[in-house]
Each structure stands twice: as structure tokens, then as C-alpha cells.
Amino acid sequence: MRGLCGLEEGVVNMVRVVMLSPPGAGKGTHGRWLTQQTGAAHISSGDLLRAEVARRSPLGQQVAAYTARGDLVPDELIFSILIPAVVAAIRDTGGYVLDGFPRTMAQAQRAAELGAELSLTTEGVVYLTAPEEELVSRLLDRAGRDGRTDDRLEVIRHRLAVFARETAPLVNYYRGRGILLELSTDRPEAEVQADLRDWLLLIKSL
Ligand code: ADP
Helix, strand or coil, X not given: XXXXXXXXXXXXXXCEEEEECCCCCCHHHHHHHHHHHHCCEEEEHHHHHHHHHHXXXXXXXXXXXXXXXXXXXXXXXXXXXXXHHHHHHHHHHCCEEEECCCCCHHHHHHHHHHHHHCCCCCCEEEEEECCHHHHHHHHHHHHHHHCCCCCXXXXXXXXXXXXXXXHCHHHHHHHHCCCEEEEECCCCHHHHHHHHHHHHHHHHHC
């Protein structure tokens, strides 16, 4: 079967990508698109946490208060759910599109160590941006559709502040490692996808 731009599917599904973006910039949408294009597993830390909360598992009960407030869940709890998911993704698909992880410097360092241990380091990091008021309005729209309890104005503002404080430093960390692609999503989705496609072909040809 042929996947992205006519390449053999096996060639591109080895992709290992991190989506890094503030809430509302489109990491879910574009992360899913990358998954469809490459066959690599889409791993959304937020979706995994919401599933645990919904089924009231012990982990779900521990994380519910953090996610409802828009605070980050402690790193150890995140590792307990993310590391097995990443290992399974690599085993099953040969790659991953990580959506929402890592989100702190400690998480990024742990992810890098694990990648080095498995000889499967991240090949590229996609940093999606949009003006803050656009992010807020997208999230408020989504609240009407998806009913996420953290898509309320005060919680949205708090999540954006948490992003600026905890996650934004990762942008320079990955830029310094030479694997960052910064893209504005304040334009038609097809244009963003065209840039992502060019970038995927570039990183796979290196
Ligand atoms: P968004 O990017 O729109 O805030 P996510 O679905 O990625 O949405 O995350 C929702 C919530 O899940 C976050 O506000 C946070 O509470 C928790 N969360 C997700 N990923 C992580 C992570 N890597 N570390 C800590 N908390 C996380």
C-alpha cells in the first residue's frame, strides 16, 4: 500500500513526532492527521487521562482534580500512563505521534532518556501557534461541541498561563536540538497540512 505522497507506507510509518502547542492551537487535529498519513500511533495524554477519569479508575480519581482545574498532572502519574502507551505504540506501529506529552522540562528529559535507551529518539517536534484570542475562541467553540469541563473561560486562561510557564521552555530546548518545526495554524488547515507533508518528507529523507 502507498501512503503519504506515494511513499511506501513502511517508509513513513516509522515517524516519531511530538506535537507541542498551547491549548487550542490544533495539536489534536493535526496530530490525528499525521497519524492517518503515516500509520504511526496517535497518543494523546489528555485523551488517556480523560478516559481514566471517565471510568473512575484509581489513576482517574487521582488526576481528576488537576485536569478539572487545568493544572498539570504530576509527572510520575503521567509517566505511569504514557510510558507503557509509547512502548506499545512502537511495538505495534513502529512510531508515534505524541499529542500533549512532554509538557514539562522534566518530562522532556525523561522522554529523551527513554528514547535513548530504546534507540528510538524523537525525530521531530511540531510547534503550532495561533494568537491567544484565537485560541480562546476556538476552545470556547469546542466547549459547545465536546462538552469538555476544562473548556470554560477561567480554566482556559489558566491552561494558557500554565503552558507559558511550564511548556513554552521546551520550544527552545527542541529548537536547540535542531528538530523543531514552528507552524502558524491561523490559516486554512490545508495550508498547515501542506507544510507538514513537506516537513515529513524532509525528515524521512535525512
Ligand atoms: P489542552 O492542550 O487543550 O489543554 P489536553 O487534552 O492536551 O488539552 O490536556 C488536558 C489536561 O490534561 C491538561 O490541562 C492537564 O491537566 C492534563 N495533561 C495532559 N497532558 C499532560 C502532561 N503531559 N503532563 C501533565 N498534565 C497533562
